Amino acid sequence: MTLTDIAIVGVGKIARDQHLPAIAEGGQFRLAATVSRSGGVERVENFDTLDALLEARPGIGVISFCTPPQVRYEGARAALEAGRHVMLEKPPGASLSEVEDLRALAGEKGLTLYATWHSRHADGVAGARAWLADKRVQSVRIDWKEDVRVWHPGQVWIWEAGGLGVFDPAINAFSILTEILPVPIHVTGAELRFPSNCETPIAADVSFAGPHGLTATADLDFLYEGDPFWTMAIETDGGMLTLTQGGAVLEVPGDRQGEGWGDQPGIHGEYPRLYSEMARLLAAGQSEVDTRPLTLVADAFMLGRRVDVAPFTDPTLKET
Structure with a gap:
């Protein structure tokens, strides 16, 4: 089998924890180069800039972008202009208009653009979508809580405009929700809690609505100590569906699926599945760009009421 050469732009925590192992184990791509100003990957050619x-x-026909969203657009556009297929880590951009521009450019050039949502590939998600397909959804309760000091240690970008703050993890919940619900949903209001020294919220409560009286709430916390708490409970006319461990474990009346993450949180096949999907899109000459999760985040910012809270402190935080 011939492997497709791929390059990674941005060799940070998410690239090392997820993308590099997924490429190495997937059997569809060969890591041919990296772009990083802070060091690349051993025995792989590294460049200081994407232009180089x-x-x-x-x-190298495929470029996978793992940079923070605020700096991703220019690079992704340059790669498409150069005739390369592009894969985007979530969220796909710092704004909806950026992503729409990239979608249009990829279409004009006949290139594949894949805006990835890794949580949609958690073990329980496909089963949840199938179970809900013929149900009437009545209410949804999302609790998405983790400690930013564990999952994003020392990272400044997440607190800067465009970094999303608590919505960086919460967009994973929104990506699952928009994937599995058989009806559309929209934001009706939000309370966003901003540390006085940050440009993005550290916690939020978001309310949603949908057809036929559907209501939903999301309780989001980026300072939650202890094990992460990523759950979704959906009440339907056929009973309660729950997804836990970020979508890894599905429970419906009379059935339970998924083994959870055990000792390696996050290493659960989601990223290998992303690269398998990228290979499929390349073979079919297609793109996949679903902006619904980012739209929900944008609407939460548009409709949200700002509440100032105590400054955020992190002993590992360093200016970069």
Whole structure:
């Protein structure tokens, strides 16, 4: 089997924890180069800039962007302009208009653009979508809580405009919700709690509504100590569905699916499945760009009431 050469832009925590193992184990791609100013990957050619890679390595046809969303657009556009297929870590951009522009450009050039949502590939998600397909959804309760100091240690970008704050993890819940619900849902209001020294919220309560009286709430917390708490409970006319462990474990009346993450949180096949899907899209000459999760976040910011809270402190935080 011939492997497709791929390059990663941004060799940070998410790339090392998830993308690199997924590429190495997936059998569809070969890591041919990286772009990073802080060090690449051993025995793989590294470039300081994307422009240098695009000029020196015309044979690399796929670029996977793992940079923070605020700096992703220019690079992704340059890669598409250079005729490369593009894969985007979530969220796909700092704004909806950026992503729409990339979608249009990829279409014009006949290239694949894949805006990934890794949580949609958790073990319980496909089963949840199938079970809900013929149900009438009455209410949804989302609790998405984790400690930013554990999951994003020392990272400044998440507190800067465009970094999303608590919505960086919460968008995973929104990506699952928009994937499994058989009806559309929209934001009706939000309370956003901003530390006085941050440009993005550290906690939020969001309310939603949908057809036929459907209501939903999300309790989001980025300072939750202890094990992460990623759950979703959906009440239907056929009983209660619950997804726990970020979508890994599904429970419906009379059935339970999924083994959870055990000793390796997050290493649960989600990213290998992303790269398998990218390979499928390339073979079919297709793109996949679903902006619904990002739309819900944008609407929460538009409709949200700001509440100022205590400054955020993190002993590992360093300016970069």
